[in-house]
Every structure is written in C-alpha cells, then in structure tokens.
Amino acid sequence: MSGTNLADWPVVSKKELRENKASHLSSLYEAENLISMSTSGSTGTPFSCLQDINKKKHVNAEVIYYSGKTGYKIGQRIIYIRSLVKKVAKSPIQQFLSNIYQLNSKDLSDKGIEELFRQIKKLSSGSGAMVLSYASTLDAFRKYFEKHGFDAVKDCKIFGIISGSEMLYDVTRESMERAFGCKCFSRYSNEENGILGQDEVENNIFLTNNVSYVVEILKFDSDEPASVGEVGRIVVTDLYNYAMPMIRYDTGDAGAWVEVIYNGKKRLAIGNFAGRAVDIIFDCDGNQISPHMITNGMWKFEGISQFQFVQKQKNDYEMRICAGSNYDEAELLEVLHSIVGENAHIKIKKVDEIPILSSGKRRYIVNEMLK
Secondary structure (H helix, E strand, O other): OOOOOHHHOOOEOHHHHHHOHHHHOOOOOOHHHOEEEEEOOOOOOOEEEEEOHHHHHHHHHHHHHHHHHHOOOOOOEEEEEEOOOOOOOOOHHHHHHHOEEEEEOOEOOHHHHHHHHHHHHHHHOOOOEEEEEEHHHHHHHHHHHHHHOOHHHOOOOEEEEEEEOOOOOHHHHHHHHHHHOOOEEEEEEOOOOOEEEEEOOOOOOEEEOOOOEEEEEEOOOOOOEOOOOOOEEEEEEEOOOOOOOOOOEEEEEEEEEEEEEEOOEEEEEEEOOOOOOOOOEEOOOOOEEOOHHHHHHOOOOOOEEEEEEEEEEOOEEEEEEEEOOOOOHHHHHHHHHHHHOOOOEEEEEEOOOOOOOOOOOOOOEEEOOOO
C-alpha cells in the first residue's frame, strides 16, 4: 500500500495485527532489537506490538509533557498504583533509579486500601509525589472515604493525580481532589501507542496528542468519518513507530468528536468516551479486587484472542475465551485461582466470539451476581 491520502489506507484491527504481525514489521529492523509492548486486553482482546528505541524515547517524552500538566517536574517522584505481575513489576533498584515506585492494587478491601495509604504517605514525604492510578482503584478509594472520612491521607503530600484505563467518574475525581488537595486528571492512553490525550478543559473531554498521532473517529458500520457528536470507532495512526508502522489502527475504543475552546481557539476533542467500563468483582472472601488482576494475568496467554471473565456467584466464576489449542488450561486456572481464591469454582468456556456492545466495545469483566 502506498499514497499520501490517509483515507485510502485500510483500517487495521487488533486481530489482523495479531495474526499477521510479521508482515507489519519493517525490514529495516531486527525483531530481537525491538521493544515489545503488550496490552493486557482492556477491550477483551490481548495484543502486543514492537517499538524501536526512538519510538520508546518519544513515549517517555509524552509522559514528561502530560505529567507536567499536574505540576510534575523531571526528577520528582511518581507513585504508580497498578496491578503487578512479573512482566511489569520493577525491582527495588529499578524503582529507585527511575524514581517511579510501584504499589500493588490487588487488595482493595478497607485493610488493603489503608496499607496503600500508608505507603503513599511514606513515599510522598519530603518533596511530595504525583500519583498514577487506575480509575477503578480511585473509585475504591472514594468508597473508603465515604465510609471512613479523609483522615487516613491527611499527611500524604500529593501534588497531582492522573487516572487512566477506565472512565473516571466526576464524583470520584471530586473525592480525590478533596482528599489529597490537588488536581486530578483523566488520561487516554494505551500500551501499544502511548498517550493519545488527556482532559484539561472539561472532565473526560480528551484533547488529543496531535504531535504524535493522527486520530480519526469512524462510523461503526463503515470506514467513513463520523460526524461531530456521533459516537464511533477511535482509529489511530502512530507517527513515530517506524519499526511496526501502525497506520489507521482500530484501538477498540469508542468516542465522539466534541468542540471545545482551548487557548482561545476552537478545536476538536474526544468526548462521550465509551471505552473500558468494567464491573466490580470480588474474591471468594468477599473482598473487592482490581479487574486489572485478571487482564494482567492474561498477558502470557497469546493463544487466547478474546476473553470475558464473569463472576456468577460468590465463589462461582466463568472464563469465556476465544482460543485455539496453543494455551495451557491448567496454567490459566492456576492464574485465576491465585487472584480470586483457591476455593473458587472456575469454569473455562470456549466460545466463537465475545459479543460486541452497541458502543462497539466488549465487556471483559462482568459481575452477574449483582444483576
């Protein structure tokens, strides 16, 4: 394919990139010298891509720029609250050298949240810190504050909070800003590209990163551009990944163009973001757990193209998967039991397809027990 008119290029799905990865790699690079970036499957479809070192440096620059919106400066401490698995966990020396400290969000019971607050207080002493976190974890914090008040974080010195991976509700944002005394932003990013946008003018209205990406919103039933205000598929062309060019890449997310005024000028931003809504799920002991424990646990199972984890009753779960034969079911069960409990009853159910919602998304974490 050649040509300078972007609309003449085909839209590429995760599925196509997964199944034909070799054909999308540049012959100018050796695969063993590239950096593998994996998405845990926040749309129900795990995926990994390769990046050259210059692309990786560009993503690091994006992080510095967008974190600067919170008041962050190079050299200041970042506290990253996330689900930790071996693939993403950094050693203590790596955390010290990068000044990015990882806290595990696996346990979101009151006791687990209080331990997170204790660590945040310790890590933010001195010159303070910025917090990165899943929106679902911040929402668990909000529920804790509603029950117990804000005393547990009164000595935390946080100068900015950035939420990602799911929708950040206004009530959660307001609770974080009241609790920690700083601004809270919502970021739209993914592992395979980088930071696609961040809100600044209005809550959950994402000003797109036009320096690094060309962002399109296309209709669900065709590759025609969606009208302003019409929800459609978010399609991204990455301007910096030369090793594995991602041209008109369908992210699996959905949203709509909305008009905003920024720095006195009218521009388009992404609103009505319909991506990454998840149900709350619980382990066998009734403790709320981060849904990212499930998605991160799926990283290693490259033979599974789609999944949906369902809690049916207190200790009754079902993992629905689209997969060939090249995955280890015993290993999958072991991973899931380590998250929800050894006494859990977990059924593995093979399906042809995980249904797509009207929003264009797949629900990858479902709690049928609460319905």
